[in-house]
Amino acid sequence: MNIALIAIIAVGGLGAILGVIIGIIAKAFAVEVDERIEGVEDRLPGANCGGCGYAGCSDFAKGVVAEKAVPGECPVCSADDVRSIAEYLGIVAEEKEKMVAVVRCSGDCANTVRSLYNGVRDCRSAVLVAGGAKGCDYGCLGFGSCADACPFGAIEIRDGLAVVHADLCVGCENCVAACPKDLIIMTPAAVDVHVYCNSPEKGAAKRQVCKTACIACRKCVKASGEEDYMLVDGFLIRTNYENPPPPDLVEASACPTSALRLGTKHAAGAYEGASK
Amino acid sequence: MSEKPRKFKGGVHPNDSKALSKSSPIQDAPLLETYKVIMHQNIGAPPELVVKKGDAVKKGDLLAKAGGFVSVPLHAPTSGTVKAIDKCPGPTGMAVPSIEITADGEDEWGATFEPITDWKNCDPAVLKQRVWDAGIVGMGGAGFPAHVKLSPPEGKVIDTLILNGAECEPYLTADHRIMLEQAEDVVLGAAIIARILGLETAVIGVEENKPDAISQLTEIAGKYNVTVQALPVNYPQGAEKQLIYAITGREVPIGKLPMDVNCVVQNVASAVAIAEAVVKGRPSIDRITTVTGKPVVNPGNWRFRLGTPIEKALELVGGVNTQPAKLLLGGPMMGIAQSSLGVTIMKNTSGILLVAADEVSLYTSEPCIRCGRCVEVCPMSILPATISQAVENKRFDWAEELNVMACIECGSCSYVCPSHRPLNQHFKRGKIEIQAQLRKKK
Numbered sequence: 149m150n151i152a153l154i155a156i157i158a159v160g161g162l163g164a165i166l167g168v169i170i171g172i173i174a175k176a177f178a179v180e181v182d183e184r185i186e187g188v189e190d191r192l193p194g195a196n197c198g199g200c201g202y203a204g205c206s207d208f209a210k211g212v213v214a215e216k217a218v219p220g221e222c223p224v225c226s227a228d229d230v231r232s233i234a235e236y237l238g239i240v241a242e243e244k245e246k247m248v249a250v251v252r253c254s255g256d257c258a259n260t261v262r263s264l265y266n267g268v269r270d271c272r273s274a275v276l277v278a279g280g281a282k283g284c285d286y287g288c289l290g291f292g293s294c295a296d297a298c299p300f301g302a303i304e305i306r307d308g309l310a311v312v313h314a315d316l317c318v319g320c321e322n323c324v325a326a327c328p329k330d331l332i333i334m335t336p337a338a339v340d341v342h343v344y345c346n347s348p349e350k351g352a353a354k355r356q357v358c359k360t361a362c363i364a365c366r367k368c369v370k371a372s373g374e375e376d377y378m379l380v381d382g383f384l385i386r387t388n389y390e391n392p393p394p395p396d397l398v399e400a401s402a403c404p405t406s407a408l409r410l411g412t413k414h415a416a417g418a419y420e421g422a423s424k
Numbered sequence: 425m426s427e428k429p430r431k432f433k434g435g436v437h438p439n440d441s442k443a444l445s446k447s448s449p450i451q452d453a454p455l456l457e458t459y460k461v462i463m464h465q466n467i468g469a470p471p472e473l474v475v476k477k478g479d480a481v482k483k484g485d486l487l488a489k490a491g492g493f494v495s496v497p498l499h500a501p502t503s504g505t506v507k508a509i510d511k512c513p514g515p516t517g518m519a520v521p522s523i524e525i526t527a528d529g530e531d532e533w534g535a536t537f538e539p540i541t542d543w544k545n546c547d548p549a550v551l552k553q554r555v556w557d558a559g560i561v562g563m564g565g566a567g568f569p570a571h572v573k574l575s576p577p578e579g580k581v582i583d584t585l586i587l588n589g590a591e592c593e594p595y596l597t598a599d600h601r602i603m604l605e606q607a608e609d610v611v612l613g614a615a616i617i618a619r620i621l622g623l624e625t626a627v628i629g630v631e632e633n634k635p636d637a638i639s640q641l642t643e644i645a646g647k648y649n650v651t652v653q654a655l656p657v658n659y660p661q662g663a664e665k666q667l668i669y670a671i672t673g674r675e676v677p678i679g680k681l682p683m684d685v686n687c688v689v690q691n692v693a694s695a696v697a698i699a700e701a702v703v704k705g706r707p708s709i710d711r712i713t714t715v716t717g718k719p720v721v722n723p724g725n726w727r728f729r730l731g732t733p734i735e736k737a738l739e740l741v742g743g744v745n746t747q748p749a750k751l752l753l754g755g756p757m758m759g760i761a762q763s764s765l766g767v768t769i770m771k772n773t774s775g776i777l778l779v780a781a782d783e784v785s786l787y788t789s790e791p792c793i794r795c796g797r798c799v800e801v802c803p804m805s806i807l808p809a810t811i812s813q814a815v816e817n818k819r820f821d822w823a824e825e826l827n828v829m830a831c832i833e834c835g836s837c838s839y840v841c842p843s844h845r846p847l848n849q850h851f852k853r854g855k856i857e858i859q860a861q862l863r864k865k866k
Contacts, residue, residue, distance in 0.1 A: 263763035266786050267846045268816075273853045277761065279517025 184237060185209050191233045192222060197299045199223040199320025212237070220244040223319040224300075246337040247319040249302070249312045253288035253331050254344035254360040254407060254419070256309035260284060261357045275328045283357030286347040288331055294323035306417065313415050339392040341377075343385050344414065345407040350383050360405050360419075368393075368401035368408050429629075429670045434803040435658040436836045438594050438757065440633065445716045446597040448724035450605055453740050455531055459501050459731030460512045461487065463521045465770045466561045467568045468494030475523065479506045482534025484707050487523050496559040496569045499707040500525060501729035503532045512733075513764035515753050515773075522768070525731065537705035548620045551702060555620070558701035559708045559771075564588060564599075564662070564691035565754055567772035570698065573690065574620050576683045585626040586671055587614050589641075589692040590655055590662030592631060593755030596775045598712040599692050601725045603630065603637035606696050607644055613695025615648035616702050621688060626650045628692070629667050633657050659757065660834040664689045666803050678830040693774075708771060715741045717778035719748040728769045734776060735765035748778035757835040787844035798837035798847060804830045808837035812847045815854040820861065823854040831855065 188209040195205070200221045202208040211217035212233070219225065219233040220242045227244070234241030261283030265274060271293035274280040280289040290308035302316035303323060312323075314337060324332045331346055343362050347354050351363035364383045372378055377393030379386045385408070387393065398410050406419055413419065464470040471488035475481060481500040488498040504527040514520035537554060540546050556571035576582050587610065591599040603610055614626040628645065630638050632654050641652045655661050655670050665676045667689060674685040682689050690698075693712060700706040709730055716723040721742040728737055734751070738744065752759035753767065754775055798808035806827050814823040831851040838848045 264786075267849050268789070268853070270853075272857075273849055276852050276856065277517075277849060279763075281763070283763075285518050 182213050184213050187236055188212050188219075188233055191229060191236060193224045193229065195224050195299060195318075195320075197224060197318070197320040197322065199318070199322065218242060223247070223321070247334040248314045248317040248337045248411075249294075249319070249321070249323050249332050250335050250342050250411065251288055251294070251303075251310045251312055251327075251331050252333060252342070252344060252346040253286075253309065253329075254409065254414070255282065255284060255287045255358045256290075256307040258307065259359040260287060260308075262308070271326075272328045284347055284354070284361070286329060286331075286349075287358065288327075288329065293326045293328070294332060297322045297326035311415055311417075312411075314411055335387075335389055336392065339387065339389060340395050340411045341393045341397055342387055342409060342411050342414075343378075343407055344409050345384065348382050348384055354383075355405075360407055362403075362407035363405055365404060368397060368403060371397055371401035429653060429655050430673055431656055431658065432661075432666045432669050432803055433805060434801045434836065435660065435666075436801050436839050437657070438659060438839060440594040441716075442595065442597050442600070442633070444595070444718075444720075445714050445723040445725060446600055448597075448601075448722075450601050450712055450725045450727055452727045453729070453732065453737070455502060455527055455529065456729075456732060456736055457527055458507065459525045459527065459729060460510075460522045460733060460766075460768045461498065461501060461525065461731035462512065462514060462768055462770055463488060463498065463523065465498065465567060465730070465772065466494075466496045467566060468492065468572075470521075471495055471498050473509065473523070475506050477506055477508055480504075481506060481525065482532055484536050484709060485534040490556065494569055494572055496561055496571075497557065497707075498523075498730075499559055499709050500534070501709045501731050502527045503530050503534070504528045512768060513766045515760055515762065515767055515770065517763055522731070536707065537701070539705040540702050543616055543619065543702050546619075548622065551616060551620045554701055555698055558697070558706070560694060560697045560701060561708070561771045562691055563693035563697065563711055563772060563774070565593075565758065565772050565774050567770070570690065570694050573683075573688055574617065576621075576688075580683050581686055582621050582623065582683060582688055583686045584672055584688070585614065585618050585621055585623050586667060586687060586689045587617075587626060587628040587692050587695055588662055588664070588667055588689055589628050589630040589634075589637065590667060591634070592657075592659045592662040593757055593759075593774070594659075595716050595777050596714045596755045597716070598714045598725050598774055600634050600637055602693055602696055602712055603634070604640055607637075607640045609696040609699045610641065610692050611645050611648050611650050612703070613690075613692075613697075613699035614650045616698055617688070617690055617695060618648075618650075624649055627671055628652045629655050629661075629671055631655050631657050631661055659836065660803055660832065663803065663832050663834055665832065678827055711769065711771060711773065713737075713769060713773050714775040714777075716775065717748065718780040718783060719744040719746045719778045721745050728773075730769055730771060732769040733765065734762070734767050734769070737769060737776060738765075738778075744778060746780055749781040749784050750779040752777040752779065757839065758833060789845050790843035792845060793843055795842060797840045797842065801836045801840050803834060803836065804832060806830055808847045808851070811854065812845055812850040815850040815857075820854055820857045824858050828854040829858060 192205040200208045219230045230241050262281050265281035267277050269291050271289045271291045274289050288310050292305045294310050295303040302313050304311050345362035354361035368378045379388045469492035472491045473488045482503045485500045490497050504525050507526045508524040511519040512522040560570040562568040618626045645652050668687050697708050713728050714725050751762045792809050811823050811826045811828045835848045
């Protein structure tokens with residue numbers, strides 16, 4: 149017989165036999181995968197940010213299908229995304245409020261006392277050396293540990309100050325733990341009025357080191373009238389996120405140090421040379 | 425000790441610049457109007473306040489009592505009134521609690537301790553209690569409570585007492601002057617500490633670049649059965665572990681203390697403070713600090729009371745002739761850069777160093793070129809280059825595997841790094857993150 153023919157029959161036959169064996173084993177030992185997991189994963193943003201507490205989007209999708217998590221727990225999903233997942237799974241989507249990060253400091257290079265710092269460009273490392281480069285013990289160091297932690301590029305370091313762009317922020321909270329000064333809080337995206345200061349020191353002490361510190365003059369509290377839009381916390385005023393102030397409160401209270409700001413205007417860099 | 429001292433592995437030889445201040449005798453700083461005494465001056469628990477605003481205090485009166493075993497009391501540096509319990513800038517840049525005292529100008533002693541002149545026959549426990557009551561901490565820089573080192577736990581045998589007079593840190597000359605001018609007290613302190621530990625002898629280790637101090641001490645050391653050991657000049661010769669190795673040949677294992685190799689190390693300035701506390705009944709209310717650097721008009725060694733602001737201290741010594749570019753508390757290798765002149769003298773402030781603009785440069789950290797010079801000079805035989813990369817990438821578990829915890833923060837690696845990498849700062853960060861993780865696990 150022709151040698152080539154023998155080879156073709158032998159290899160072809162072997163291939164056919166092995167193929168049948170593989171086919172049988174694949175059927176016998178098949179792992180049942182809920183196809184809905186893939187369906188949910190397709191509808192998730194795929195950012196793998198970990199903001200939900202699961203190890204990435206695929207893991208979260210498993211959690212959702214197993215009814216251990218609800219679609220709304222994904223911080224990146226828009227309301228529409230959540231609705232589409234809920235519709236796909238045939239469950240009722242809970243309405244969720246979008247949260248965004250706010251860095252409670254407005255002390256950029258122009259407005260704060262700073263010393264020269266020539267060490268590791270990382271906030272946590274800087275804190276170990278003379279508390280960083282700022283006169284204020286509580287302010288943003290501006291070396292961008294939060295910006296490094298943000299998977300969405302929502303934090304910009306502008307003139308030595310971390311500024312959150314609320315339109316890019318999805319609320320994954322990765323930045324919150326990165327800040328050694330605990331400056332970052334999560335706030336409802338619908339609220340635009342924030343106090344950009346977190347120093348509990350007395351007003352005079354704050355003004356020595358920062359032009360845009362909240363000095364607790366309470367103009368904003370008075371401008372709120374009967375409403376408790378603004379809360380007094382020692383020598384610091386905080387926004388009451390339970391009863392958020394309307395955006396025109398900023399104009400009405402005419403904050404003398406411009407620590408009270410509109411988040412959108414702050415992100416756009418509209419508060420230059422702030423102190424009056 | 426006749427044996428030739430051993431040379432530890434690694435180390436560097438920076439220009440010591442000690443000539444600026446080493447021949448200037450110790451002078452007493454004049455009395456100021458106000459002192460801001462920082463509350464927490466020791467490693468361990470902060471002391472508990474016992475005075476309140478408006479209280480009248482005499483010099484040496486208790487301001488705060490020890491807040492635990494690893495803690496020491498704090499005493500008033502002069503007589504006057506407590507003006508405020510406030511905050512002042514601390515050496516790490518953050519505001520820290522402080523006690524502001526307005527001096528009345530009398531500088532009158534309050535009720536001090538009973539002097540123990542017959543310390544040779546005194547119960548060691550009484551002597552140890554005195555060291556604690558007098559608020560003495562390690563004055564070489566660490567600020568570790570002295571009485572804790574003198575209390576080895578049961579089962580630990582101490583057979584060697586070493587007094588650290590190496591003063592390897594460049595620029596600083598305070599210990600040098602103490603050994604020259606207060607040699608009697610140094611040796612007496614050594615003998616008292618030896619008595620507390622139940623030892624007959626003590627060794628004072630001094631670097632060879634201080635021959636006058638060595639001969640001065642040798643002359644009187646025999647009186648109390650103390651020996652003086654000249655040590656080769658090599659930074660960081662004065663680091664505890666390197667000193668123990670040079671004198672006894674014992675290596676302190678990673679994570680262990682000198683008492684694990686049967687040694688106790690005390691700084692010479694602490695020994696003087698202990699001698700004064702015992703035989704004169706004097707609490708720790710001042711210290712000798714070197715004020716030096718190119719911009720300083722009269723570099724010298726001064727006895728400052730605790731709570732003297734750096735600003736006042738510089739004025740007292742005659743000010744500066746050029747605008748300094750950098751201010752450090754401590755020496756150039758291990759000192760901490762300051763951003764405020766309001767920081768006050770603490771029990772462990774061994775030096776105030778001003779650096780002129782033409783002596784410093786602003787470097788940028790470049791990538792590691794794997795030259796290995798840091799590995800060569802590291803006295804702890806760890807791998808600075810690799811550890812710095814681990815910390816930079818937040819791989820603290822890896823840094824721990826590489827024994828970052830063994831780092832003594834001497835700064836030799838940063839000193840030699842041709843890429844100007846801030847290695848020491850990386851290690852400090854790594855150590856703090858690892859300690860924080862350990863605390864979380866507990």
